Amino acid sequence: MVELMILGFLAEGPLHGYELRRRMTRLHGYARSFSDGTIYPAVNRLVASGALSRRLGPGHAGAQKWTLSLTDLGRRRLEQLLREADGHDVTDGGRFFIVLAFLSHLPDAAERRAVLRRRLDFLDRPASFFYDGEHPLRAAEIDDPYRRGVLVTAKATRNAERAWLREQLDDLDTDLSDTDERKRP
Secondary structure: OOOHHHHHHOOOOOOHHHHHHHHHHHOOHHHOOHHHHHHHHHHHHHHHHEEEEEEEEEOHOOOEEEEEOOOOOHHHHHHHHHOOOOHHHHHHHHHHHHHHHHHHHHHHHHHHHHHHHHHHHHHHOOOOOOOOOOOOOOOOHHOOHHHHHHHHHHHHHHHHHHHHHHHHHHHHHHHHHHHHHHHOO
């Protein structure tokens, strides 16, 4: 997810390292901030791979700063990460949130649709945080009010996300149908 955030934010324009880290922390949540020891090794790997370029330029109060920019290779890598989002990138809500934040950078509507469809398929499967053996427990089956609260709020969030995903998929289906119509002779 660190690589995806770096590439995603730089797809929006060049940034100094400090600003990149600030945006990543805001997106990921202040309770889970990023250290230089997390970001800069990832940046260095991306520069070495040719996905990013780094340019030294004027900074604040006479000090020079490095500015990072996305290269064509970096844009292709970003699109690949988005296109291939699956597994934990789709089943973990926090990771999917990061994918979703940059999904508009994937130019192909059918590929965006496939990512959203994988998330909806996951959300449509029965699940719970609490089980009796293999049986997922529902809120009505739990006496503990706090555990019941976990399930009640999770269900509301899940239902809201499912509704939003269905709306987006319907819109993408319409866009894809319109595109197909325009391609016909």
